[in-house]
């Protein structure tokens with residue numbers, strides 16, 4: 614997956630997202646690629662408290678991101694389609710400090726936020742048809758357009774300075790069935806992805822587009838071997854459903870893309886992976902089950 618980070622402070626306006634490929638246009642005009650060779654800032658996020666608005670915060674990546682932002686003492690505004698759902702995900706007794714807002718309140722939340730993270734979109738973990746694929750794409754375009762529009766209509770003094778967005782590279786690339794067991798694919802542990810997003814919010818060297826993948830892609834057969842070892846079952850035995858789901862499904866900490874993508878820019882930036890190897894990532898996932 615790709616992470617885009619747009620620096621907004623010097624740009625008076627983001628281009629309005631066109632109906633087809635919103636992010637591509639950002640890249641041409643305002644989003645600077647995360648390709649700087651500078652190393653990570655030594656400044657801890659704790660030194661600079663931010664207000665961060667997050668769409669899709671109730672989802673797989675968003676939940677972990679919100680927890681991490683709160684742990685780093687930032688303030689979080691959850692932009693959701695449903696307060697009821699969001700309150701269920703973030704119960705007030707555990708998350709008293711977050712603000713939850715439905716769409717009509719998004720503008721107010723974005724005003725005064727230092728950063729916006731856009732993770733919203735219809736889930737991809739569903740049986741796909743041409744119509745569903747269109748809906749999956751359209752849902753992302755709609756939310757991105759709305760967020761960009763709201764940012765554009767925010768006064769410069771209260772405009773967020775960063776927009777970060779995790780995006781699908783191409784829906785077709787995510788079709789696991791098209792892979793052979795010998796084809797290498799890229800993956801990333803959820804904690805590393807969340808750390809990468811957080812770095813992009815706090816570190817100005819993280820600009821533009823960065824591949825959110827671990828540095829060591831694996832073959833499907835290797836991953837099955839490793840998973841077999843981690844859960845103590847020979848890899849020639851069928852891997853149990855719960856384990857496959859844990860790795861590939863919604864509750865997974867491994868994120869698949871149907872191609873080998875290397876995180877050259879993250880490496881250039883000196884991003885430090887907690888889980889560079891799939892075996893360690895799998896161990897961590899299984900520990901959490």
Ligand SMILES: NC(=O)c1ccc[n+]([C@@H]2O[C@H](COP(=O)([O-])OP(=O)(O)OC[C@H]3O[C@@H](n4cnc5c(N)ncnc54)[C@H](OP(=O)(O)O)[C@@H]3O)[C@@H](O)[C@H]2O)c1
Pocket residue numbers: 614668669670671672673674675692693694695698699732733734735736737752753756779780781867868869
């Ligand atoms: N997880 C992965 O493996 C993976 C891989 C590549 C890229 N990504 C991208 O990263 C982003 C976050 O992924 P995720 O796995 O955390 O997503 P997710 O669990 O499916 O959650 C996405 C959130 O988007 C909102 N949403 C759902 N349907 C929507 C719709 N039709 N229109 C607008 N908003 C909708 C929901 O939030 P509310 O109900 O609170 O509004 C939901 O919690 C997505 O854009 C995804 O495409 C994820």
